[in-house]
Amino acid sequence: MTTYSIPNPVELIGEWTVPSESESLKIPGALSWSSQRATLTLQNSFSPLRGAVHAGNMRTYPAVHGVTTGSEYVSMLQASSAGTGMSFGAAGMRQSERLISSWAIVGAHVFQETLYSEVSIRIPGLQLWLCRSCLSHTLTAPAEGVPFSLNYRLDSVPEEVFEVPNISSTFVFGYGWSTSGNARANISIETSAYLRIRPNTSKDLEWYFEQIGKATTLLSLVSGSPMAPDQVSAKLPDDGPDVQILVALREAKYCSFKNHHDFFMLRDNAGIALEEIINRWFEVYDSVAMPSQLALSVLNSEMLWLHVEFLSLMQALEGLHRSILPGLYATEEQYEGIKQALSNAIPKHIASDHKDALRARIKYGNEISLRKRLAALVERLPVDTRKHILGGNGSIPQSWVATRNYYTHWDEASKDAVLDGVEMHRAHVRMRHLLRALYLNLIGIPDIAIANSLQNTCNESQYLMQLNSMDHRRQNPKSDAGAIMNISVNDSASPDESLS
Structure with missing residues (x-):
């Protein structure tokens, strides 16, 4: 299954329909995701213009469903009409429609009220802040009979699981990696970390993103960096399919730190357990x-x-x-x-x-x-x-x-x-x-x-x-406290003068 990231543009071409309203009407079109917006350009219109047409008439569709040429189910939620095009020619009158939305879900046909058993978010920089790594390396210096070697090793790191009673949920912090390249020529390894939120009962997306906002606000305040997620996925209940969510986030800034010393405070330097930090924040957040x-x-x-x-x-x-x-x-x-x-x-x-x-x-x-x-x-x-x-x-x-x-x-x-x-x-x-x-x-x-x-x-x-x-x-102009260094001159004569 293709992985979709919020910052990366993507285009999904297929046929689109409005469920329960005009399901027999399937309109070809392309859904593009970029700049935190989903735009669906249709070759026809779900709501053809008829009679008197007034400026400002804007239709909203609770859900638009599509099937792409790559055989993927796609849902566009709370889509608003953003313009209708009309053209006249030998083939008569043609009408197109453009819809925009902040939500695109890939992997299933869903609605705004659909419930999910779990949501997972990948957060750039989280693996550094958590001070846990699945990547290690060893360097063996050359010696008699022992050649030089440099070994990189990827190991599974146990997930950290704890309860958050304030929202009747379980939080899971986990770690992963992705690789690319060719072992014969070049290879790239990128580590990552994710947060999974698993409530005791299935919830809708609005509830999940409220909790995600609380969690990322906390991470940002502690770390000293924006900590927005760049990938979001969810599980439908009862062993339903996984879906990927493209959503316009309120705080869509990502952590750019590459080293531990870039952070204001690391998880290991907080002085209390991660579970305690999370639970205390969720207790006081509403205030x-x-x-x-x-x-x-x-x-x-x-x-x-x-x-x-x-x-x-x-x-x-x-x-x-x-x-x-x-x-x-x-x-x-x-x-x-x-x-x-x-x-x-x-x-x-x-x-x-x-x-x-x-x-x-x-x-x-x-x-x-x-x-x-x-x-x-x-x-x-x-x-x-x-x-x-x-x-x-x-x-x-x-x-x-x-x-x-x-x-x-x-x-x-x-x-x-x-x-x-x-x-x-x-x-x-x-x-x-x-x-x-x-x-x-x-x-x-x-x-x-x-x-x-x-x-x-x-x-x-x-x-x-x-x-x-x-x-x-x-x-204290005469104080040397805090000086970076102290330079003393023993011989004020220049080297040239001392040799003359």
């Missing part, structure tokens, strides 16, 4: 679903405008606080009396729209300030970790809050403290590390494991260490 998606979006984005990135990071931090920590000065019951007193104090003579504006502000008067929210978040981390991430004494810089207030409210009182240019970029580096460290703390990663990752060899941690070294030099 941080929205802010974690914002955090993931900004952490995995590249080349954002400075001000957009700054405000997005601040919003992600504020959202995390609102999700996991209290944020009121008084209880809601206590504030009711305060709110009523403030509302009653509004002067009677002012305009009604002005009164409404003041009441709207009073409504939020019980919420603590952004400055207090950020301070409460930071207090979740040890003092040494705070100092390493934020610099100085480990407190949130006042300039962060001033900059956010200025660009959110255009508060002229904050303008003089606003960050810009290089200083704003350096603030981004610290904010990114703070956001990641807070999420790792939330899922129970030990403080020492977080501290070690903040000083490891990945690019982002190295950049943070460089910023801290620069700050130290500014404050």
Whole structure:
């Protein structure tokens, strides 16, 4: 069976029909998958134009089924009409139709409500992050009577299986490989890893991709890299056929790391078992679903405008606080009396729209300030970790809050403290590390494991260490702490002068 990958374009030519509606009508056409979209170009139309035709009339087909010239069953789900073509000639009027969808399933005729017993996803870079390899090599140096040899060996690695009670499912992490080439001339070996999700009862695709989104968000936050799947397959219940799924993912960025030292934190460096990490995340996910998606979006984005990135990071931090920590000065019951007193104090003579504006502000008067929210978040981390991430004494810089207030409210009182240019970029580096460290703390990663990752060899941690070294030099210009090397000159004369 041909294997299909989400990033790779493919074209499937065959005959297509709409089940239960016009099954007798089989229309030749080609389904192409590229740029995270399935496009079906038909040589006829499932819905011929008749009568008055209006712009914007768009038909949606819950499912379109096809059989390809390669004898494969294909399903296109939630397909929308994206245009109809008409031509007139000697053969009369001909009408074509083009459909688009985010879903293409190869291997069976299915529907949106079809249930599956298991879904498997292959994630680029996962085999590195898991710190397990099915590939090993040995090198034998030449010696008397022993020729040089270089041997590569592939071995099966046992799957890791554990329960995730929060979603009544079993998670299976496994490892595989693919080979290509010719043993007589050249050979290429590529290792991989996958995650299989096996619920206690069969589920539909929407449920599976909700869980996949949770799992890949966690992997990305811990690893420091996008961790989207590039292959998805599923099993139909009762020994049904396997199908391959091409789907437009919300986060379709793939891990490009090739070495262990590229990752922010490896599975073996997390300080707790993988099973514990997964289960803790699924327990807290519902409370941080929205802010974690914002955090993931900004952490995995590249080349954002400075001000957009700054405000997005601040919003992600504020959202995390609102999700996991209290944020009121008084209880809601206590504030009711305060709110009523403030509302009653509004002067009677002012305009009604002005009164409404003041009441709207009073409504939020019980919420603590952004400055207090950020301070409460930071207090979740040890003092040494705070100092390493934020610099100085480990407190949130006042300039962060001033900059956010200025660009959110255009508060002229904050303008003089606003960050810009290089200083704003350096603030981004610290904010990114703070956001990641807070999420790792939330899922129970030990403080020492977080501290070690903040000083490891990945690019982002190295950049943070460089910023801290620069700050130290500014404050202590005569200190040699953190120097890369020390060069001493014993003879100031040049070699030419000493020989003359």
